[in-house]
Amino acid sequence: MRKESAAPAMAPFRLNAPGDLETLRNKIIESRDPNRPEIVVCHGNGCLASGAPKVAEAFKAALAETGINAKLMPGVKTTGCQGLCSKGPLVQIRPQGYFYERVQPKDALEIVEKSVMAGEPVERLMHKDPETGKPLYTEEEIPFYSLQERLVLRRIGKIDPTDISDAIAEGAYAGLAKALHSMTPEEVVREVEKSGLRGRGGAGFPTGRKWRSALSAIEKKGRPVYVVVNGDEGDPGAFMDGAIMEGDPHSVLEGLILGAYALGAEQGYLYVRAEYPVAIRHLEMAMAQAREYGLLGENILGTGFKFDARINRGAGAFVCGESTALFTSIEGKPGNPRPKYVRSVEEGLWGRPTVLNNVETWANIPLVLGRGGQWYASLGVPHSTGTKVFCLVGKVDNVGLVEVPMGTPMDRIVTDIGGGVSGGKPFKAVQTGGPSGGCLPYSLKDTPVDFDSLTKAGSMMGSGAMIVMDEHDCVVDLGRYFLKFLEEESCGKCLPCRLGLTRMREILDGFSRGEGSEADIADLTSLAEALKDGALCALGGSAPNPVLTTIRYFRDEYLAHVSDHKCPAGVCKHLIVYAIDPEKCTGCGACAKNCPVECVTGEKKEPHVIDAAACLRCGICKETCKFDAIFIE
Amino acid sequence: MNEITFTINDQAVKARRGWTVLETARECGIHIPTLCHHPAVTPSGACRLCMVELRDGDWAKLVASCIYPAAEGIHVYTDTARVKNVRNWIFQMLLAAAPASREIAELAARHGVTGTRFAAKDPDEMCMVCGLCQRVCEEVVGLSAIAVVDRGVHKRVGAPFMQPTDVCVACGCCVNICPTGAMRKLFDSVRGETATKLTQLAV
Incomplete structure (x- = not known):
């Protein structure tokens, strides 16, 4: 990330004693003017994907255009992930600490003129208080940051990692x-x-x-x-x-x-x-x-x-x-x-x-x-000390990198820091620990997130991924997704893992088509236990966790699939039917035009209908409809 | 001090230092099913049929007896509900994975598993990729004419890169060691021209 122009502040010199480090540190700090304006552009993966490099270029161009006096010339610094990935590209202006989100190249000139040159905030680009809608100026004011305890991440987002x-x-x-x-x-x-x-x-x-x-x-x-x-x-x-x-x-x-x-x-x-x-x-x-x-x-x-x-x-x-x-x-x-x-x-x-x-x-x-x-x-709780960095992903408003003390209740991470599920509804479940972890329902929202409490609930800390799910996520589909992933990633050495993951997934595939019975749920549980006990390494040994925890906490949803042939979340394609609400349909024909199998019919400006027998359940019609007229029965 | 004493199914057994639980059990005439184990080659712990339960008070865990070292004072059980559950499912999956293997069917039947809930993918399949053939070729014969190629669910046995190889000397060790009879069928696909000639000479 180092730019050609920005030489390191200090020429390297060899540190010949432990004490030399402190001397060097003081020298570096002395050589820097704390009031020098600085434009800090996040170059974490989320921001890179949402266009941060173009934003950084735009800032350089804006600085050149405004022709700021060489002495005042601020630097454009690029850093690692600043955390609030879903709101990127993120830009901070120092020394004031103004925090801007979703910055586009076209915003660069305004930010340079107002914030860098005049020290004034650009409120329209600031994070808004979720309740009052008031702009929040700095990281310290934003709950996503103020409720965290960033220790391992203390330098990330502040330093240029290449210097x-x-x-x-x-x-x-x-x-x-x-x-x-x-x-x-x-x-x-x-x-x-x-x-x-x-x-x-x-x-x-x-x-x-x-x-x-x-x-x-x-x-x-x-x-x-x-x-x-x-x-x-x-x-x-x-x-x-x-x-x-x-x-x-x-x-x-x-x-x-x-x-x-x-x-x-x-x-x-x-x-x-x-x-x-x-x-x-x-x-x-x-x-x-x-x-x-x-x-x-x-x-x-x-x-x-x-x-x-x-x-x-x-x-x-x-x-x-x-x-x-x-x-x-x-x-x-x-x-x-x-x-x-x-x-x-x-x-x-x-x-x-x-x-x-x-x-x-x-x-x-x-x-x-x-x-x-x-x-x-x-820090943290007695048997899980310190802090833990989590990746908050899925159906949560503030997707990003979060660090909290061990033992922080799950709800505080998902709702207070993460901003909860979009639309303000309670989350349905949180999958912790990736494919090796388990799926914890909303009723366990107060579970302290530490090693032992998660294990007790049937999940695990795992790497620290937290996948938040809402009512439109199906637990059978979740199990199929993780098993499919592990099937592809199994090394194939031991039999339970090489053969068992596929067999478990096949049973779930059946459920997603409405095939199976309660006896199959029992078989699946028993096969899952055999994998847990029998697999050679932790990949196969922990692979059944998502399935076992969802059967434990969402048994009704499994039963809905096998007994009622319904997918309550509206995800499993074989169990859902798309239909058009004649009250809402304006007969614009957009859905009919986009349907790949031409199963939507109707006269212009008249309510349309979907032929359920021909429908592929691809969902394109629902995505196309501007009037929210298409729904899952 | 070279002797280790522990129990298998509450029966006191003695092992030499360096023995595994499986070796000790066999020495004492206690049956534990295995497929991928052979005393001539390094154990790999792949088939997981030899799982046994270790218990210490309330604590229990399953280990593969073919690689678990015998240790003083441990309590090993070879027939608990958890052990049987693992075995039952492995046998069921094996019956579907290698339905043409008489050996697997016999061993499964000996443990009370005669049917499977799973559909067979290939009714003629006999190999379940335990890798014994590859290990004996490499460790005992000193060649590498057979390889386990690909990975994960696609893993299979064949000549390296699935190209018939002249490295094979047609010694037949792989056929002999194969626990499922699969190598009888796979043998020809491994051998290149020279090896084919060698066997013809031998005949």
């Missing part, structure tokens, strides 16, 4: 400098243990305990030991790891270096899916810059500690996010999971003791070391 001096100014590597200056590796491990941090990849294994087991394995087997970042995020709906790697790669790197110091590792691996090219590019730049500054490689911060890391790209297999499949993939073999009765901390990559943690877990480590394990443990 290490920006990250250092905001405190990057301070935890590393502190640890190398005044802590032994043992003390680092103890601090992580004290923090209560649990792995953010899904299962929630205590990170400190993992590191401690690795130390005992090292005692038995000696070194080398490897530290590995799992950046193979692939759950549908999850993008927090990608956002962290893209928006603040240094936080991941700093965590990894701290882990290496604690365990005595000299080599680390970052396994990142190839579908995250921006994350890979930013990590590569971050690593190159960290090497220049003496934060990575030989003699880190002049202390003699030596550690380097490399990036391995995943080739598109979801299962390679499973720890043992990830190792076999790095080793150059097909990414199949291997039996895990000997744990990875003892026998991981290349058969050596290995500590594998998820991106978000590593990004938490600098916080733990910087501010202390005890402080960290005070």
